[in-house]
Amino acid sequence: MSETAPRTARAVRATSESNIDLSVNLDGTGTSDIETTVPFFNHMLTAFAKHSLTDLTVRASGDTDIDVHHTVEDTGIVLGQAIREALGDKRGVARYGDALVPLDESLAQAVVDISGRPYLVHLGEPAGFEFHLIGGHFTGSMVRHFFEAITFAAGLTVHLELVRGRDPHHIAEAEFKAFARAFRQAKAFDAGVVGIPSTKGAL
Numbered sequence: 001m002s003e004t005a006p007r008t009a010r011a012v013r014a015t016s017e018s019n020i021d022l023s024v025n026l027d028g029t030g031t032s033d034i035e036t037t038v039p040f041f042n043h044m045l046t047a048f049a050k051h052s053l054t055d056l057t058v059r060a061s062g063d064t065d066i067d068v069h070h071t072v073e074d075t076g077i078v079l080g081q082a083i084r085e086a087l088g089d090k091r092g093v094a095r096y097g098d099a100l101v102p103l104d105e106s107l108a109q110a111v112v113d114i115s116g117r118p119y120l121v122h123l124g125e126p127a128g129f130e131f132h133l134i135g136g137h138f139t140g141s142m143v144r145h146f147f148e149a150i151t152f153a154a155g156l157t158v159h160l161e162l163v164r165g166r167d168p169h170h171i172a173e174a175e176f177k178a179f180a181r182a183f184r185q186a187k188a189f190d191a192g193v194v195g196i197p198s199t200k201g202a203l
Contacts, residue, residue: 007187009085011078017070018062020078026086026187028055036060036075038068040135040169041142044176045075051180052187068137069145076146080153087154087187090114095197097185101178106165110178112186113157116203120151124162125171132168143172147179156183 007026013019032049034042036058049056058079062071087093097112108124122144130141151158160179165171196203 007086007088009082011082011085013074013078013081015070015074018060018074020074021059022075022078022082023057024079024082024086025055026083027053029053030055032056032058034058036071037062037064038071038137040138040172041068041072041075043135044146044172047173047176048180051177052184054180054183054187064137068139068142072138072142072146073149076149077153080150080156083150083154083156087114089196090116090203091196092189092193093197094186094188094190094193095203097182097187099178099181099185100163101174101181103170103174103177105167106170106174107163108165108171108174108178109159109161109163110175110182111159112179112182114155114186114203115157116155117157118152118155119157120148121159122147122161124164126162126165129168129171134168134172138172140168140172143175147175158182 010023012021030050030053032046034045036042060071060075064071095114100109132140160175162171
């Protein structure tokens, strides 16, 4: 893939539980147009787009009368699929990214490797966070679940740790922003990289 061509992709998923239509431009400016019917999730995806400099359009709906679980998970899967397609053969990318991001009292760190090997290490959220209802719809457990979905679908190795935090909104947002900033570094082209940044010759 040419380093001057925008890395774009569109992915669609339709099941009895959700309908997702999503497009990305990894070489964008962070603009977004997002509607998932889950307001707090819209907020998190908007933050991801802005801080990763990824243009993102999402139209998602699902059985949120039951739970937001399917809509959040399936959006993560589809976003991961689109990222993987847009990255192409990963020629010339930095591959690795690391970010430490505060949000008031919360502090989160993310390390991303565009490795082609899906693996998530997710640590540090306080006991009970997974049960907290944020914005009246989004449970704290969905943070980890979203990152599981995107990590495995995109083929990323991600270490994501909440260093400290108290407010559930701040905790979730710090984690999303840390991931976004680390991904921004990892997907960026590095002028010093020749070919694919792996001794195997493939990622």
